[in-house]
Amino acid sequence: MSNRFGLKGNIALMVSHCAGMLDLVALPLWIGVLVATYQFDPQQAGGLVTLFLIGAVLASVTLAPKFKQLKRRAVASLGFLLSGICFLTASQISDFIPLAFLHFGAGVCASAALSMAHGTLARSVNPHRLFAIAGFSLGVMGLLFMGATPNIIQAVGGTSLFLIFGAIMMVGSLACALAFPALSFNESTQGQQAPNANATIPKSVWYGIVGISLMAVTQAMTFSFMERVGNDRGFSADSITLVLVALAVINIVAAALAGILETKISAKWVLIIGPVLQIIFANIMMNASSFPFYAVSAAFFVSLMLFTHTFVFGLLARLDTSGRAMAATPAMLMIGAAVGPILGGTLVKLVGYHGIGLATIVFGCISLYCLTRVFARQDIATKPKLAL
Numbered sequence: 001m002s003n004r005f006g007l008k009g010n011i012a013l014m015v016s017h018c019a020g021m022l023d024l025v026a027l028p029l030w031i032g033v034l035v036a037t038y039q040f041d042p043q044q045a046g047g048l049v050t051l052f053l054i055g056a057v058l059a060s061v062t063l064a065p066k067f068k069q070l071k072r073r074a075v076a077s078l079g080f081l082l083s084g085i086c087f088l089t090a091s092q093i094s095d096f097i098p099l100a101f102l103h104f105g106a107g108v109c110a111s112a113a114l115s116m117a118h119g120t121l122a123r124s125v126n127p128h129r130l131f132a133i134a135g136f137s138l139g140v141m142g143l144l145f146m147g148a149t150p151n152i153i154q155a156v157g158g159t160s161l162f163l164i165f166g167a168i169m170m171v172g173s174l175a176c177a178l179a180f181p182a183l184s185f186n187e188s189t190q191g192q193q194a195p196n197a198n199a200t201i202p203k204s205v206w207y208g209i210v211g212i213s214l215m216a217v218t219q220a221m222t223f224s225f226m227e228r229v230g231n232d233r234g235f236s237a238d239s240i241t242l243v244l245v246a247l248a249v250i251n252i253v254a255a256a257l258a259g260i261l262e263t264k265i266s267a268k269w270v271l272i273i274g275p276v277l278q279i280i281f282a283n284i285m286m287n288a289s290s291f292p293f294y295a296v297s298a299a300f301f302v303s304l305m306l307f308t309h310t311f312v313f314g315l316l317a318r319l320d321t322s323g324r325a326m327a328a329t330p331a332m333l334m335i336g337a338a339v340g341p342i343l344g345g346t347l348v349k350l351v352g353y354h355g356i357g358l359a360t361i362v363f364g365c366i367s368l369y370c371l372t373r374v375f376a377r378q379d380i381a382t383k384p385k386l387a388l
Helices: 006-020 022-036 042-066 072-090 096-121 127-156 160-179 203-223 226-232 237-260 267-287 291-319 329-337 339-350 353-376
Strands: none
Touching: 006 022, 006 072, 006 096, 006 127, 006 160, 022 042, 022 127, 022 160, 022 203, 022 226, 022 237, 022 291, 022 339, 042 096, 042 329, 042 339, 072 096, 072 160, 096 127, 096 160, 096 329, 127 160, 127 237, 127 291, 203 267, 203 291, 203 329, 203 339, 203 353, 226 237, 226 267, 226 291, 237 291, 267 291, 267 353, 291 353, 339 353
């Protein structure tokens, strides 16, 4: 069934989304700090972030099938709290092995919380619109994060990044403890059918899951090394920071447009164009020696994923009557994202940055095929009627 969460409940979901999706905005600084401050090579730095994302995938896959039975508020608030403790502890450690365990633990805990938030969000009256608002909130947080964090790191040192991560997780924990919304599974609203928890997930939904996961591979693999490739091409730190701030602003606009255009444009075209543009921008970013080309491709890169995933989330939320697939949203994103940083680091180490560009072509083409297969069912409306 559909649920209305009220202002406090919606705010808790927005804060949860921002905390749980921290990697989406922080990847380049995260990798940059691990390389520049901790002196890890690109493969090791990518491996640490990958461990965070592997932990996230395992938590999401484990908890999503049990979403209905769990105490969602308790899992969300405790998950963010423990993730915050892991990051705060990481700020005091410089050895690879302890950092590896802490990254993995932080990923498990943050994703457990995020799975509760996404599963709840998918049961709102209008999942597409609420997910777009969540993306807008993440864009605002990203703007604040990118505007302040590089200066803090420069002034205090790279370890401050993990202190900031820990603080964000603690805020998420507090918001969930105070206002995480309750769900009703037994009633129907405005003639809508209650979700059948035992229904089989349609094949078209599985295609969508694979497609968005592969977009996440390209996203993480490329974005993780955005700051490093700019630095190695000789672009100044101030210029790269300016690009990151512009990226955050564009993300806000993209998330807002995804909500506004829900009933105005075809979801099918969004799912086709998204992977294609992702391939183009990734290759420009990884191969450009000119700053303007690098800056434009980097500034718009993340917004492609935000915009496309909003339409994918809304579409799959309507197709998956069991409700289980959307609770696994973190796994959809992070099972792909988990591969990205270490794969990108390995390609950079062995081949160079252009290797990432070539890999994005392979993943992007497979993703495009899978996302078009979502529409193999003839009963899918590509321009859904807005739920009120």
